[in-house]
Amino acid sequence: MKLENTKAQMRKGVLEYCILLVLDGKPLYASDIIKALKEAKMIVVEGTLYPLLTRLKNAGLLAYRWEESTQGPPRKYYELTDTGRKFLTELEGSWSELVKAVEKIKTNKA
Amino acid sequence: MKKTFTINISGTVFHIEEDAYEVLQKYLVNLKNHFGADEEGKEILSDIEARIAEIFSEKSDDEKKVVTLDWVNQVIETMGTPEDFAEEEGEEEEVYVTSPKRKRRLYRDPERRVLGGVCGGLGAYFNMDPVILRIIFVVLFFVTTGAALLAYIVLWIAVPKARTTAQRLEMRGEEATVKNIEKSIREEVNEVKESYRKFKNSDTYTKGKKSVEGAGDVTYNIFKLILKVAVIIIGIILILSGFFGLLGMISSLAIGQSFVQGWPLVWGPEIHFPDFFNYFVEPGTVTFGMIAVGLLAGIPLLAMLYIGSKLVFRYKSNNTAIGLSMVGVWLIALVSLVVVSASQLGNFKDQGSAVISNTLPCDSCQTYTLDMAEDKYENYAELDWDLNNLKAVVVNGEEVILGKPKLDVEKSGGETFVVSVKKSSRGRTRGEAREYASDIIYNYQVNDSTLLFDPWFLLEEDGKWRDQEVQITIKVPEGKAIHLSEEMIEIIYDIENVSNTWDGDMVGKTWEMKPEGLTMKELSESTEDRKELPENTEEL
Numbered sequence: 001m002k003l004e005n006t007k008a009q010m011r012k013g014v015l016e017y018c019i020l021l022v023l024d025g026k027p028l029y030a031s032d033i034i035k036a037l038k039e040a041k042m043i044v045v046e047g048t049l050y051p052l053l054t055r056l057k058n059a060g061l062l063a064y065r066w067e068e069s070t071q072g073p074p075r076k077y078y079e080l081t082d083t084g085r086k087f088l089t090e091l092e093g094s095w096s097e098l099v100k101a102v103e104k105i106k107t108n109k110a
Numbered sequence: 111m112k113k114t115f116t117i118n119i120s121g122t123v124f125h126i127e128e129d130a131y132e133v134l135q136k137y138l139v140n141l142k143n144h145f146g147a148d149e150e151g152k153e154i155l156s157d158i159e160a161r162i163a164e165i166f167s168e169k170s171d172d173e174k175k176v177v178t179l180d181w182v183n184q185v186i187e188t189m190g191t192p193e194d195f196a197e198e199e200g201e202e203e204e205v206y207v208t209s210p211k212r213k214r215r216l217y218r219d220p221e222r223r224v225l226g227g228v229c230g231g232l233g234a235y236f237n238m239d240p241v242i243l244r245i246i247f248v249v250l251f252f253v254t255t256g257a258a259l260l261a262y263i264v265l266w267i268a269v270p271k272a273r274t275t276a277q278r279l280e281m282r283g284e285e286a287t288v289k290n291i292e293k294s295i296r297e298e299v300n301e302v303k304e305s306y307r308k309f310k311n312s313d314t315y316t317k318g319k320k321s322v323e324g325a326g327d328v329t330y331n332i333f334k335l336i337l338k339v340a341v342i343i344i345g346i347i348l349i350l351s352g353f354f355g356l357l358g359m360i361s362s363l364a365i366g367q368s369f370v371q372g373w374p375l376v377w378g379p380e381i382h383f384p385d386f387f388n389y390f391v392e393p394g395t396v397t398f399g400m401i402a403v404g405l406l407a408g409i410p411l412l413a414m415l416y417i418g419s420k421l422v423f424r425y426k427s428n429n430t431a432i433g434l435s436m437v438g439v440w441l442i443a444l445v446s447l448v449v450v451s452a453s454q455l456g457n458f459k460d461q462g463s464a465v466i467s468n469t470l471p472c473d474s475c476q477t478y479t480l481d482m483a484e485d486k487y488e489n490y491a492e493l494d495w496d497l498n499n500l501k502a503v504v505v506n507g508e509e510v511i512l513g514k515p516k517l518d519v520e521k522s523g524g525e526t527f528v529v530s531v532k533k534s535s536r537g538r539t540r541g542e543a544r545e546y547a548s549d550i551i552y553n554y555q556v557n558d559s560t561l562l563f564d565p566w567f568l569l570e571e572d573g574k575w576r577d578q579e580v581q582i583t584i585k586v587p588e589g590k591a592i593h594l595s596e597e598m599i600e601i602i603y604d605i606e607n608v609s610n611t612w613d614g615d616m617v618g619k620t621w622e623m624k625p626e627g628l629t630m631k632e633l634s635e636s637t638e639d640r641k642e643l644p645e646n647t648e649e650l
Contacts, residue, residue, distance in 0.1 A: 030161060045190020047141070050157045054150055072167050073121040076157065 011042060017095060018042050019052060020061065020080065020088040027079035029067070053078060061087050114176055119163040120156065124170070126177040134182045137191070143277065144192035158189060192279065216423035217272035217281040218265075226266035234281050235423065257357040260408075264415050268427045302331040341421050348418025355411040359404065399450055405443035409436050458577060462543030463534035470527040475559045477620060478527060480517075480584065481595040483555065483562040487512055500575065512566035515552060515580035516603035519592065521623055522585035529554065529561065532581040546576045554582070565600055591622040591631055 015037075022028065022036045030053065037043045056062045061084035066074045080088065113128040126134065141158060145151035165185055166177055219230030222240055229247060233240035250258035272281045306328050413436070420427070470478070487503045487510075502511050515531075522528055533550040537543030552567040567580040582601070586592055594602065594617045602613050607621065607628040620631040 030157060031164060034161075045194045046161060046188050047158060047190040048195055050154045050161075051145065051150075051195075053157070054154050058150065072164065073160070076160070 014095070015042060015048075016052060016056065017088075017091045019049075019056065020084060020091065023062065023078055023080050024085075024088060027065075027077040029075040029077045031075075033078070056084075060084075119166065120160040122163045122167060124163075124166055124177050125175060126182075127179060130177050130179040130182045133179060133186075134177075137182070137186050140192060143280075144195070162189065196279070214282070215277075215280045216269055216419075216425040217277055218269050219281060220271050220273070225262070227271065228262055228265045228269065231269060231272070231281060232265075254357050254360075257353060257360050260356055260360075260412065261353060261415055264412055265419060267429060267432055268416050268420065269423075269425050270427050299335060302328070302335055305331050345418045345421030348414045349422065350418075352411045352414030352416075352418060355414070356408065359407050359411065399447065402443045402447040402450065405439055406447060409440040409443075412436070457538050457574075458536040459538055460540045460543050461534060461536050462540050462545075462547050463532055464544060464548045465530055465532045467528055467530035470529065470556060470561075475527070475590075477559065477591040477593055478584075478586075479560045479593040479595065480598055481560055481562055482597040482600060483553075483564050485565045487566060511569040511575060513569070513578060513580065514565070515563070515567050515582055515601050517563065517582040517584065517598070517601045517605075518603060519584045519586060519605045519621070519628060521627070522587040525587050527587065527590065528585035530583045530585065532583070533567075533578070534581070535578040536576045543576070546574075546578060550578050550580060552580050563598075563601060586623040586628070588623050588625060591620050593620040594618065 018037060018040070019033065022033050028036075030049065033053075034043070034046050034049055037049065038046075043049060053062065057064060057078070060081060062078050063081050064076045064078045067077050069075045114125045115128065115131050117124055117126050117131065138155075138159070142151070142155055145154045162185055165188065166181065169181055170177070214235060216235050217231050218227035219234055219240075220227050222230030222233070224230075224244065229240045229243040232238070232243050236243075247258055247262060270277070272278045419425075487505070500511065500513050502509055504510075531552055531554075533547045533552065535543050535546035535550070537546050550567050550569060553564050555562040561584075563582065567578070569575070569578060584592065596618045599614060599617045602616065605613060605616060605628065607616065607630070608624070608626055609630060611630065621628045622631045623629075
């Protein structure tokens with residue numbers, strides 16, 4: 001088992017959660033999402049994001065609209081749908097549970 | 111100085127240098143292969159293109175206006191290649207990928223190649239060491255006298271090279287080894303069972319209302335499954351027939367010896383073309399005709415091999431040019447063969463004959479016995495074709511064509527027995543035909559009152575078959591008789607007689623020439639002696 005793979009899988013597991021988090025509250029277009037995720041070191045190559053966005057959109061969690069841009073062609077702005085927001089709340093719950101669980105295991109061990 | 115192109119990415123126009131263009135083009139095709147051609151894949155790709163356009167626009171805000179190779183490489187690094195995606199997503203890619211799994215396809219492996227990378231690719235497909243496959247191919251090459259090489263070349267041309275990373279991933283796709291074909295079929299069967307079960311348990315079924323949709327689903331699944339299995343079976347059949355057909359063709363064309371006889375799948379022709387043609391056609395045309403026949407039969411066989419392997423290994427290929435030129439070559443071969451055959455027909459245009467009549471010396475003989483001479487050619491090696499009373503044998507290393515003569519009996523005008531031998535043939539002109547006719551060798555012997563006929567006439571060495579015939583006519587004077595030995599059945603042909611007796615019933619009997627025609631002589635004391643004659647000749 002390669003360390004890189006395990007790391008990648010851990011990241012992948014929370015990537016969708018992170019995307020929803022980033023979009024929570026304000027619509028963003030792809031480059032903004034990328035910037036946020038890259039700063040947090042959640043993704044390495046940008047190409048990974050697009051399939052996820054498309055899938056989340058097709059699953060009804062995200063919606064997008066086109067917005068004119070001052071520079072260049074119109075941009076695709078993504079935002080959370082109602083389902084998406086519910087989904088996010090659920091995920092937040094399970095995320096804190098997960099963190100708690102890991103913490104518990106760690107402290108018990110120590 | 112560098113050439114630039116103008117391209118449109120996601121609605122923005124860029125100038126791009128030639129080398130950069132090529133790399134970008136390859137990269138995008140690569141991504142397209144990775145994400146697939148469905149709606150989702152298209153959407154992802156257009157999003158990525160929009161992002162690429164954005165990155166380029168940011169860069170060209172400076173005084174530089176042209177996209178360079180450097181930029182493209184940077185973009186590829188930022189966006190990532192399909193390999194990077196796979197890495198980033200971890201090994202268990204399938205967890206998130208809901209789209210159809212990447213199935214293994216056959217490619218040629220440029221990284222493990224000796225000739226064209228066919229064995230390398232097949233090795234990747236079957237999870238085998240390519241070295242083993244190479245050894246198998248080499249052995250097959252010698253065993254099959256080249257058919258394996260042709261198969262290799264077909265695969266070399268037809269199977270695409272794994273150029274992009276996506277293709278290389280597909281080549282080693284975790285799916286579809288031989289075992290997995292079985293697995294996927296089993297999955298398919300389960301799916302069918304599942305949908306049938308669902309259909310059965312569904313309300314519509316229990317309430318007795320037949321749901322067309324549900325039934326359609328089941329039949330669709332069953333149909334899909336049958337189709338899949340059928341495609342693989344057809345593919346395998348095509349591969350095998352194509353391969354063995356080529357084997358048979360090569361062996362019969364090139365070495366004149368049928369390999370395939372006795373093999374479980376026999377497509378080997380019964381006759382060996384070169385030998386066979388030599389008897390009918392001018393030597394120059396033989397080679398030509400053979401090439402034409404080879405192409406005529408070979409191209410469809412190659413096509414069978416190609417389509418079969420494509421069905422089984424599911425590789426993509428785009429060789430329309432080669433396909434079309436094959437069809438063209440095939441048509442040319444067909445036309446030339448027709449033309450050659452037509453020109454050969456000219457050799458049969460005219461007819462000529464030579465007649466030799468002999469009066470038999472024995473005036474006092476009342477009855478002549480007609481019998482067959484010993485078959486001198488019975489024990490010679492016979493070439494395997496035998497058609498229309500014609501056969502070829504090897505005599506002292508020389509091949510000789512033999513033909514069956516025909517014998518008839520008529521009333522003689524005079525007082526004596528006359529044997530006339532009419533040799534006839536066809537040829538380009540009357541003279542040529544006559545020449546062919548007089549070249550026919552035919553002998554009979556007269557021993558006292560017995561006539562011994564050779565069972566075969568001969569065409570001279572290198573003689574060409576021109577529909578040569580030998581017609582023997584025995585002219586019997588009135589009041590005299592002939593006795594036909596049992597063995598004469600071999601050559602007598604439609605002898606007229608008053609009782610309209612069939613040839614087969616005429617032998618072994620004595621026939622007298624009466625004014626009204628040939629009449630069967632009542633059995634008398636003489637029959638006893640006659641009967642012994644055939645046996646005697648046999649012992650000779």
